[in-house]
Each structure stands twice: as structure tokens, then as C-alpha cells.
Amino acid sequence: xxxxxxxxxxxxxxxxxxxxxxxxxxxKVEVEHIFSMLYENVNDPVTxxxxxxxxxxxxxxxxxxxxxxxxxxEIHPMSPSIIYEDIIGEAINAVENGSTPTIQSRCPVCxxxxxxxxxxxxxxxxxxxxxxxxxxxxxxxSVLCLKxxxxxxxxVSKETxxxxxxxxxxxxxxxxxxxxxxxxKQDYRSSEKATEEEALAWVAAIEALKGYKTSVAMSRCxxxxxxxxxxxxxxxx
Ligand SMILES: [Zn+2]
Ligand SMILES: [Zn+2]
Numbered sequence: 001x002x003x004x005x006x007x008x009x010x011x012x013x014x015x016x017x018x019x020x021x022x023x024x025x026x027x028k029v030e031v032e033h034i035f036s037m038l039y040e041n042v043n044d045p046v047t048x049x050x051x052x053x054x055x056x057x058x059x060x061x062x063x064x065x066x067x068x069x070x071x072x073x074e075i076h077p078m079s080p081s082i083i084y085e086d087i088i089g090e091a092i093n094a095v096e097n098g099s100t101p102t103i104q105s106r107c108p109v110c111x112x113x114x115x116x117x118x119x120x121x122x123x124x125x126x127x128x129x130x131x132x133x134x135x136x137x138x139x140x141x142s143v144l145c146l147k148x149x150x151x152x153x154x155x156v157s158k159e160t161x162x163x164x165x166x167x168x169x170x171x172x173x174x175x176x177x178x179x180x181x182x183x184x185k186q187d188y189r190s191s192e193k194a195t196e197e198e199a200l201a202w203v204a205a206i207e208a209l210k211g212y213k214t215s216v217a218m219s220r221c222x223x224x225x226x227x228x229x230x231x232x233x234x235x236x237x
Contacts (some may be wrong), residue, residue: 003127010120015140019204022120022148023212029116030214033109034061034068038079048086052109056087058107060215060217113215121148124154135162140160143171143204175205 014021034057041047056062071073094101122142127133144152149168153161178201185194211217 001122003130005125007123008127008130008133010146011133012136013125015136015142018141018199019036019143019207019212020145020148021137021142022117022152023145023207023214024122026113026117026214026216027212029186030109030113031068031144033112034065035072035075037109038065038069038072038075038083042079042082047108050105051083051089052087053103053105053115054107055101055103056107058110060218061109063109064109074168094187096153098181110215114117117216121151122155124148125152128152132205134160134167135228136172138145138167141204143208144168145208145217147211147217161183172208175201175208179205 010025011021014024017024037047059106065080069077069080091101117183128137144164149164153164156164178198182194182198182201184190185192185198
């Protein structure tokens with residue numbers, strides 16, 4: 001994949017907003033896709049068939065849809081009503097027949113986000129090889145989340161990987177410094193007032209560790225066994 005101009009403009013904008021640039025671009029994809037689904041595709045037969053098969057959007061995107069409707073004056077509540085009136089009909093039929101509706105296909109927004117995640121990971125890796133891109137990234141407040149950092153470094157040259165590792169460590173250290181400074185300034189002997197950046201560094205740390213609120217970051221807990229199974233084993237002794 002080439003680092004094309006449009007892609008590097010997208011990344012420049014993402015750098016300006018801080019956070020993980022890939023997660024932030026994916027969040028934009030999710031919100032824009034849901035917006036256009038509600039704004040112009042409510043009566044599109046293909047969209048409606050897909051939504052019927054997936055029983056609407058997944059929980060994450062369905063609740064994001066609620067946020068989009070409530071925060072967009074351009075979207076009339078008629079749009080989600082038309083979509084969900086249709087889908088709840090499917091549920092009524094199934095329950096009447098003594099079952100519950102089966103989900104036959106994936107949430108359409110999840111599928112789009114997965115495709116774009118691949119494009120942005122590949123794009124970041126391609127752009128990282130071109131001069132100037134990493135300089136811009138390094139000087140911004142952006143920090144690749146650990147998941148996206150790991151995926152990007154697997155696709156770059158050895159030299160770029162070393163540069164990215166150095167930048168990542170520097171950015172994570174900076175977050176730690178900001179939090180330390182904030183903690184120190186809470187001491188009653190400290191006369192210095194904490195900055196807003198220091199006060200909010202813990203939020204940036206969460207994003208750097210776990211990613212921004214997108215379906216790709218929110219769908220997996222990762223690591224460890226589920227607690228319930230340990231409790232069950234203990235209870236059965
Ligand atoms: Zn990310
Ligand atoms: Zn989804």
C-alpha cells in the first residue's frame with residue numbers, strides 16, 4: 001500500500017485531535033456511517049435487508065446510533081423508528097413461534113469498521129516510511145494505542161520499527177510524567193497549580209493502553225480467564 005495524499009491528510013487531522021490516530025479515524029468512520037445510514041439510507045432496500053439479518057446493529061453500534069440521533073438535529077427520530085419498527089417485527093414473529101430471532105449476519109457497521117481498521121493500519125505503516133510523517137507524529141499529542149502500535153510495527157521496515165519504538169516509549173513516558181506531576185501538585189506543600197493536560201493525562205493513558213471508544217477497542221477484554229468460571233469451580237468443591 002502507498003501512502004497517498006488523502007491518507008496522510010486524514011492522519012494529519014487525527015494527529016491534531018490527539019489520542020490514538022487509528023482509533024480516532026475509526027471512530028469517525030463509525031459515526032459518519034451511522035449518520036449516513038439514518039440520513040439517506042433508511043429506505044434503501046439493501047441496507048434494510050442487512051439490518052434485518054443482523055437484527056439491527058451490535059450493542060456497541062446500536063447505542064452509538066442513539067448518541068448520533070440525540071446529538072444530530074438533522075436526524076429525525078422517524079429514521080431509527082422506521083428501521084427498528086421493521087426489525088422488532090422479526091422478533092415478534094420469532095417469539096410468537098416459540099423461539100427467539102437468530103442473528104444471521106454481522107452488524108454492518110462492525111464490518112465497515114474492520115475494513116477501515118485494516119486500511120488505516122496498513123496506511124500508517126506505509127506513511128511511516130515516508131519522510132516527515134514520523135516527525136509530525138512525534139511532535140503531536142497523538143499516541144498509538146498498544147493494539148495499533150503492535151499491528152503497525154509488524155508492517156514497517158526494521159529502521160522504521162526502531163524509530164516507532166523510540167517514539168512510543170517517549171510518548172508513554174510523557175504521559176507518566178504528566179500524571180506524576182499532577183499527583184505531586186496535589187501535595188498541600190506544593191504551590192504550583194496542575195495544568196489541564198496533567199489533570200487529564202489519566203484519560204490519555206487509558207486511550208494509549210486500551211484504545212478509543214470504537215467497536216474494535218471495546219469488543220475484547222483480553223487476557224485472563226473469566227471470573228465466573230473460577231467462582232463456579234470454587235463453589236463446586
Ligand atoms: Zn488505536
Ligand atoms: Zn457493530
